[in-house]
Amino acid sequence: xxxxxxxxxxxxxxxxxKILLALLVATGxxxxxxxxxxxxxxxxxxxxxxxxxxxxxxxxxxxxxHSNKLTRLVVVGGLLWLAILLLLTMTDFATRGILGxxxx
Amino acid sequence: xxxHAHTETFALRVQFDTEAQQKDASTLGMWIFLITEIMFFGxxxxxxxxxxxxxxxxxxxxxxxxxxxxxxxNTGVLLLSSFTMVMAVRAGQLGQQKxxxxxxxxxxxxxxxxxxxxxxxxxxxxxxxxxxxxxxxHLDDVLPGDQGHAQLFFSIYFAxxxxxxxxMVIGVGLLLTLIVQANKGKFSASYYTPVDVxxxxxxxxxxxxxxxxxxxxxxxxxxxx
Numbered sequence: 001x002x003x004x005x006x007x008x009x010x011x012x013x014x015x016x017x018k019i020l021l022a023l024l025v026a027t028g029x030x031x032x033x034x035x036x037x038x039x040x041x042x043x044x045x046x047x048x049x050x051x052x053x054x055x056x057x058x059x060x061x062x063x064x065x066h067s068n069k070l071t072r073l074v075v076v077g078g079l080l081w082l083a084i085l086l087l088l089t090m091t092d093f094a095t096r097g098i099l100g101x102x103x104x
Numbered sequence: 105x106x107x108h109a110h111t112e113t114f115a116l117r118v119q120f121d122t123e124a125q126q127k128d129a130s131t132l133g134m135w136i137f138l139i140t141e142i143m144f145f146g147x148x149x150x151x152x153x154x155x156x157x158x159x160x161x162x163x164x165x166x167x168x169x170x171x172x173x174x175x176x177x178n179t180g181v182l183l184l185s186s187f188t189m190v191m192a193v194r195a196g197q198l199g200q201q202k203x204x205x206x207x208x209x210x211x212x213x214x215x216x217x218x219x220x221x222x223x224x225x226x227x228x229x230x231x232x233x234x235x236x237x238x239x240x241x242h243l244d245d246v247l248p249g250d251q252g253h254a255q256l257f258f259s260i261y262f263a264x265x266x267x268x269x270x271x272m273v274i275g276v277g278l279l280l281t282l283i284v285q286a287n288k289g290k291f292s293a294s295y296y297t298p299v300d301v302x303x304x305x306x307x308x309x310x311x312x313x314x315x316x317x318x319x320x321x322x323x324x325x326x327x328x329x
Contacts, residue, residue, distance in 0.1 A: 010197045020187040024180055027317075031176040034322035042326075046318035053314045061190045061307045071132055078139035082146045089150045094157065 009066040019060045026053050115295035123294060134301040138308045145312055148264050152319060155260065159253040165245050166257035167323035169234065171225070175321040178221045179313065185214030186310045193303045196296025204286040204299060211306065212279045215272055222269055226262075234258050261320055268316060271309045278302045 030049040038045060059065045064072060112118050120126040156163045192207035233240050236255040243254040282302055285291065291299060 008197050010194060013191070013194070016187060016190055016194070020183060023183045023186075027176055027179045027183065030318055030322065031172055034172070034318070034325035035327075037324075037326040042324065046322055047315075050315050050318055054311050057186060057307050057311050057314070061186055061310075062304055067131070068128060071128075071135055074132065074135050074139060078135075078142050081139070082142055085143065085146050086150055086153060090153060090157075093154045 009063075011060065015060065019056050023053055023056055026056075113295070114290070115292075115297075127297060127300075130297045130301055131304070134304050138304065141308060145264075145267070148260070148267065149315070149319075152260050152264070155253075155256055156323070159250070159256070162246055162250050162253040163257050164324040166243060166254050166261075167321060168325065169232070169243060170261075170321045171228075172321045172325065174221060174225060175317055178218055179317045181214050181218050181221070182310050182313050185211050185218065186307050188214060189303050189306045193296070193300050196291055196299045197293060199291075199293030199296075201286065201289050201291065204291055204296070205283060208279055208283045208286060208299070212276060212283065215276055215279065215306075219269060219272055219276075222265065226265075229258065229262075236262070264316055264320070268309065268312055271312070275302075275306050275309055278305065 026049050030046055033045055033049075034042065036042070058075070064075060067075075110116060110118075115123045116126060120129070188207045188210040192204050192211060195201075195203035195207055229235055233242050235241060236259040241251065241255055241258075243251065246254045279302070282299055285298065
């Protein structure tokens with residue numbers, strides 16, 4: 001019953017070791033760079049590194065690289081809903097005080 | 105499509121046509137569950153974002169009171185556990201039954217170390233009187249009027265790391281079950297789905313920590329002017 005078009009992709013041990021090392025280095029970098037005064041930009045850098053690490057874990061460890069389109073769509077869709085949650089919440093909280101009107 | 109005469113196995117239940125179809129269904133189902141988990145944690149990340157944007161200075165001082173070196177080492181331990189988990193899945197793909205058991209035990213070990221370090225860190229908070237709601241709560245360098253906002257940081261810290269640790273404990277339970285099953289030789293190259301989807305769960309918990317670490321431990325670590 002096995003379908004030749006849907007054989008499992010097996011990544012090499014070397015690939016996983018490289019990803020692990022990249023993740024560990026990124027952890028070191030984010031810890032070190034937090035000691036540098038970058039102003040408001042430091043949060044951007046911290047989240048940027050975290051997003052990069054998330055991508056490595058998702059693409060390689062969670063096999064999104066080899067996943068079918070439906071699974072990928074679900075993952076991207078989930079992140080989109082998270083973005084809506086954070087974005088719409090912040091449009092409220094970040095703009096509450098800007099108009100000097102009652103009922104804000 | 106109508107030939108459902110195949111004998112039922114773990115890898116191929118009657119309702120599926122091929123093993124690949126069943127595998128895809130399991131993976132998709134697990135991802136749907138993980139999406140609900142993203143939204144579950146997402147609410148807490150939203151709480152964090154709102155209060156940090158309101159009290160950035162107090163959050164920075166409170167963040168500095170956490171030990172970021174221990175946090176970074178623990179992050180490394182968790183990443184290492186994700187590596188051994190993916191190696192267990194790889195052993196499953198190759199049908200190496202003994203290696204599945206060995207890598208699952210290693211994952212359990214690193215997960216246990218992470219939880220142990222976390223318990224040590226939480227205990228430190230009790231020693232330092234950094235427990236929100238405690239009558240003698242006090243965070244140095246924060247004005248008396250802002251102590252409430254500092255408590256807020258620690259409330260979020262305990263809620264988020266606590267929820268994360270709860271997921272780790274559930275993961276430990278999953279690992280223990282898998283180790284017993286793998287040891288009995290239940291998994292093979294054609295059927296290792298439980299290892300695979302438990303791996304997705306474990307990596308997801310890892311990703312949550314990847315964000316918790318910089319957000320909680322690394323707010324403005326530079327020396328104060």
